[in-house]
Amino acid sequence: MREPTAAQRVFGLMAEFNRPERLIEAVRRTRQAGFERVDAHSPFPIEGLAEELGFHDQRVPWFTLLGGIVGAGLGYWMQVYTNHAFPIDIGNRPLVAPPAFMLITFELLVLGAVLFSIVSMLGFNHLPRLNHPLFDVDSFRLASTDKFFLVVLSNDPRFDLRQTRAFLHSLDPVRVDQIGQTEEPE
Amino acid sequence: MSDIAPSARDFRTVTDEIVDISLDYPDRRAWWMCFIPALLLLLSFLVSVTVLFWYGVGVWGNNIPMGWALAISNYIFFLGIGHAGTLISALLLLLVQHWRNSLNRFAEAMTLFAVICGALYPLVHLGRPWLFYWMAPYPNTMTVWPQFKSPLTWDFFAVLTYLIVSILFWYIGIVPDLASARDRATRRRYQVFFGLFALGWRGSARHWARWRQSYRLTAAIAVPLVVSVHSEISMLLAAGPIAGWNSTVFPPYFVAGAAFSGFAVVSMIAVVLRHALGLRNLVTSRHLDLLAKLTLLCGMMTAYGYWAETFDTLYGNDPQELETMRDRLVGVYAWSYWGAVFLNFVPLQLLWWHRVRVNPALLFLIGLSCVIGMWMERYMLLVTTLYRDWLVSSWQRYHPSIWDWSLFAGMLGVFFTLFLLFVRFLPVISAFEIKEAMFEEKQERKETGRA
Numbered sequence: 001m002r003e004p005t006a007a008q009r010v011f012g013l014m015a016e017f018n019r020p021e022r023l024i025e026a027v028r029r030t031r032q033a034g035f036e037r038v039d040a041h042s043p044f045p046i047e048g049l050a051e052e053l054g055f056h057d058q059r060v061p062w063f064t065l066l067g068g069i070v071g072a073g074l075g076y077w078m079q080v081y082t083n084h085a086f087p088i089d090i091g092n093r094p095l096v097a098p099p100a101f102m103l104i105t106f107e108l109l110v111l112g113a114v115l116f117s118i119v120s121m122l123g124f125n126h127l128p129r130l131n132h133p134l135f136d137v138d139s140f141r142l143a144s145t146d147k148f149f150l151v152v153l154s155n156d157p158r159f160d161l162r163q164t165r166a167f168l169h170s171l172d173p174v175r176v177d178q179i180g181q182t183e184e185p186e
Numbered sequence: 187m188s189d190i191a192p193s194a195r196d197f198r199t200v201t202d203e204i205v206d207i208s209l210d211y212p213d214r215r216a217w218w219m220c221f222i223p224a225l226l227l228l229l230s231f232l233v234s235v236t237v238l239f240w241y242g243v244g245v246w247g248n249n250i251p252m253g254w255a256l257a258i259s260n261y262i263f264f265l266g267i268g269h270a271g272t273l274i275s276a277l278l279l280l281l282v283q284h285w286r287n288s289l290n291r292f293a294e295a296m297t298l299f300a301v302i303c304g305a306l307y308p309l310v311h312l313g314r315p316w317l318f319y320w321m322a323p324y325p326n327t328m329t330v331w332p333q334f335k336s337p338l339t340w341d342f343f344a345v346l347t348y349l350i351v352s353i354l355f356w357y358i359g360i361v362p363d364l365a366s367a368r369d370r371a372t373r374r375r376y377q378v379f380f381g382l383f384a385l386g387w388r389g390s391a392r393h394w395a396r397w398r399q400s401y402r403l404t405a406a407i408a409v410p411l412v413v414s415v416h417s418e419i420s421m422l423l424a425a426g427p428i429a430g431w432n433s434t435v436f437p438p439y440f441v442a443g444a445a446f447s448g449f450a451v452v453s454m455i456a457v458v459l460r461h462a463l464g465l466r467n468l469v470t471s472r473h474l475d476l477l478a479k480l481t482l483l484c485g486m487m488t489a490y491g492y493w494a495e496t497f498d499t500l501y502g503n504d505p506q507e508l509e510t511m512r513d514r515l516v517g518v519y520a521w522s523y524w525g526a527v528f529l530n531f532v533p534l535q536l537l538w539w540h541r542v543r544v545n546p547a548l549l550f551l552i553g554l555s556c557v558i559g560m561w562m563e564r565y566m567l568l569v570t571t572l573y574r575d576w577l578v579s580s581w582q583r584y585h586p587s588i589w590d591w592s593l594f595a596g597m598l599g600v601f602f603t604l605f606l607l608f609v610r611f612l613p614v615i616s617a618f619e620i621k622e623a624m625f626e627e628k629q630e631r632k633e634t635g636r637a
Contacts, residue, residue, distance in 0.1 A: 001392065020625055027391075039390050039391065039392065040390070040391040041388055041389045041390055041391070042389050042391065042394070043197060043201075043362075043366070043389060043618055043621055044362075044389075044394075044618040044619070044621040044622035044625065045394035045395075045397070045398055045618075045622055046391070046394070046622075046625070047626070049391045049394075049395075050391040050392055050394065050395035051395075052391075053391055053392065055391070055392050055395050057392075057395070057396065058399075060396050060399040060400050060403075061399055061403060064399075064400070064403045068407075078323060078334075079334040082323060082331035082332075082334065083331075083334065085329070085331065086329060086330055086331050088333070097335055100334065100335040101334060101335075103340045103343070103344070103414065103418055103421075104334060104339070104340055104343045106414055107340075107343045107344050107346075107347040107411075107414065108343065108347070110347055110351060110407050110408075110410075110411045110414075111346075111347045111350060111351065113403070113407055114350075114351050114354055114355075114404050114407060114408075115350075115354075117399075117400045117403050117404055118354050118358055118400055118404065120400075121358070121396045121397060121399070121400035122385070124396055125390075125392070125393045125396055125397070127385045127386055127387065127393070128385035128386050129385070129386030130381075130386060131386070132386060132388060134388055135388070140388075141369045141370075142369070143369070143388060143389050144201075144362070144365045144366035144368075144369045144387075144388075144389060144618075145197065145198055145201045145366055145369065145370070146196065146197035146198040146201065146621075
């Protein structure tokens with residue numbers, strides 16, 4: 001999801017909830033109200049919450065599969081190639097011996113799949129990231145402990161500072177905060 | 187299974203109990219009392235390795251035919267311990283066993299450090315360890331490649347993959363808890379340390395969704411990986427034409443034995459940590475009960491391996507195999523065979539009783555007995571097989587030297603130093619997964635209530 005650029009003075013509005021059920025309900029209502037650029041933050045994964053936000057990204061599983069294929073392919077090819085590049089004839093046994101090659105092929109399949117999976121997960125999540133406008137809001141500290149946050153980004157087509165704030169208040173949150181853009185270091 | 191859920195009242199107390207340990211360690215005196223001996227053992231490692239590299243492998247008791255000796259039996263021992271961590275973490279995640287959440291973090295850390303210790307052994311055993319990179323296939327001016335049909339090369343790939351996958355799996359599992367440590371840290375150096383390693387994690391629902399996809403897939407791949415790695419280690423022995431090793435029972439026998447010794451170590455660590463860090467309402471007696479059951483299960487599978495091995499030999503009726511079996515049962519190293527049988531399987535039988543399983547002190551002692559027993563088993567497997575090989579003229583007894591033992595003590599130092607640093611500075615239990623399980627169990631109760 002594209003985030004507001006630094007040209008926009010406000011990053012978004014954030015509503016705080018103290019129970020996960022309330023966050024799920026709030027996300028549902030925000031989506032029903034037509035907001036698209038919405039994000040939710042919780043201290044632990046909540047089943048189905050991302051789907052409520054319109055998330056249906058299957059790229060990580062596909063990349064994992066791709067990594068497995070690349071790893072296994074490279075692994076097998078490496079063994080075939082090196083056995084031809086430096087042939088060792090042992091009692092006229094076949095140079096290319098699939099049963100003996102399977103273990104390394106499998107290990108590299110695993111390695112490729114896991115590396116692709118984790119690197120693509122971080123990549124699509126735009127992590128690692130040293131700072132983020134959300135970290136400037138004091139109450140966001142508790143997003144990793146026991147508070148639940150709903151964020152409407154300012155680049156949402158329906159975003160209007162006053163009206164959106166009023167809408168978020170109608171969801172009955174603990175509080176609503178405005179998120180500014182992170183200031184560049186001088 | 188609500189009794190598995192920690193008795194903590196709300197999400198915040200879970201984070202308080204776990205994450206605050208890293209930020210403000212409760213009992214520093216006790217920690218130092220453990221850490222100083224660990225550092226002394228680490229010193230023994232450094233001295234032993236220096237002596238070894240200076241004078242060569244001759245300082246050990248190794249000879250021909252006992253070329254592998256203590257270095258390789260310890261290598262198998264350490265790697266075997268490691269496998270339980272991955273199994274607890276990955277297999278139980280896939281089976282949606284919520285109780286795993288109190289154990290997976292430190293079990294995985296144990297895996298990581300045991301694999302490091304294990305992987306160091308073949309390296310120092312090389313004789314010319316500075317040429318270790320010859321094991322990797324890289325284009326070189328000699329135009330030679332590793333022998334890809336050899337179990338020794340399979341081993342290099344298996345252990346390397348296992349090490350990398352264990353590190354990554356453990357790390358992406360700890361990132362959300364590092365983020366909560368970052369958010370609670372008040373001292374600058376903790377903020378910077380956790381800030382860097384938390385990778386900017388902020389718990390976005392989209393991030394969680396991708397994280398889950400990746401974490402579950404990695405877990406699903408890690409389970410067959412564990413089986414493949416230890417099967418492969420058994421091939422180091424079983425793929426050669428050596429009487430006493432050349433058996434098809436080896437791969438499953440090794441995997442079961444590895445999981446057995448590992449679960450025993452996890453039980454011991456669980457008993458010590460819950461006591462030392464006051465985590466009794468997160469690691470409950472129900473957890474000890476389940477760990478004990480897993481240990482018992484894997485122990486009985488290992489016992490079956492012993493039986494199958496003996497049956498195989500008797501049924502095969504090969505004179506060399508029978509001779510090796512005789513060496514094991516009544517030869518000069520019979521102590522290692524009977525020691526393994528006794529320590530592995532006799533105290534273990536106490537775990538059939540629930541009262542023993544939930545008694546921390548007894549569980550710890552039984553775990554210790556299994557670990558020593560499994561160590562003897564590896565020693566027995568190598569020594570009783572090799573000291574009388576095919577060539578009668580080369581038969582020789584084997585005695586580990588003082589440097590063999592000091593390196594083993596040192597390797598324990600490597601393990602304890604790393605583990606104590608982990609306990610001191612990182613969240614030892616997965617706080618966010620416990621919170622997730624609390625929430626999901628609440629939802630389930632609500633739904634069944636409605637139905």
